[in-house]
Amino acid sequence: MTQERFISQVREQQEPLRRFLLALCNGDAALADDIAQDALVRAYVASGSFLGLSKFSTWLFRIAYNCYIDNCRKAKPEKAPVEEAYNLPGTDTTDKSFRYQQLYQALEKLPEKEKAAIALFYFEDRSIKEISAILDMPAGTVKYQLSMGRNHLKQHIQL
């Protein structure tokens, strides 16, 4: 894959990719973008091995998820306070800000797999099959993670 073709594919996928990582990083936009950049470099280096058996975005998300897991294993970095982390455009209302804060605080308490399944299913509108490919787990396990994630979120989010 040429660099220009890769960049054009990335241009289409950058927003969903960054949003997925933003959810995984509990709203820490700087960390999410760092991981996204690492993932893109890894994907570019490995682009020769992309055979087109899955969608480019599925392949890219899988690499990004692996980068995120590697980052978690490397070191538990000092987490940015969730209060400062929510990443909102300036025009949003205080109520919306509060809901984002609540969302990120709740996501922070979820195990990584549940968080990833929730982010992919609800924020990225991915199918169970795609999530299964991205997270490298059977479809049944994805459904289980989603169910557990919803239950955990219910405990932490006041509606």
Add this chain to the structure above:
Amino acid sequence: MKEIEDFLRENKPQVKKDPTFILETRRRLEQVEGIKSEVDRQRHHGRVALIVALCAGLAIGVVAAALAFFYPVDAQSATEGIVQSIRLFLQNYRQYLLMPIALLAILLGVVLSKKPVQI
């Protein structure tokens, strides 16, 4: 459970529009390309050096074989001559040989005691 699902769908995380993201990606990919071409260049040099060494070895081997074939020498007397001259050299200059050996040993000790430099 429906409320949680609605809450999640209504509150998707928002990413800030960042035009520098693609520029940064492009910059990193350029760096990757640079590393790739450098690795390829070194690999090519290594391959050329290997082929040159192989050819040189082959040529020297052929020349040596030809010399041995066309100009045979009495190997035993030649070896004895070399051994004899080494023995004589050691006997005559042993007092001078100790100094460089001692210096080398000290130098080796100094080099090994130094910490490796972090790059």
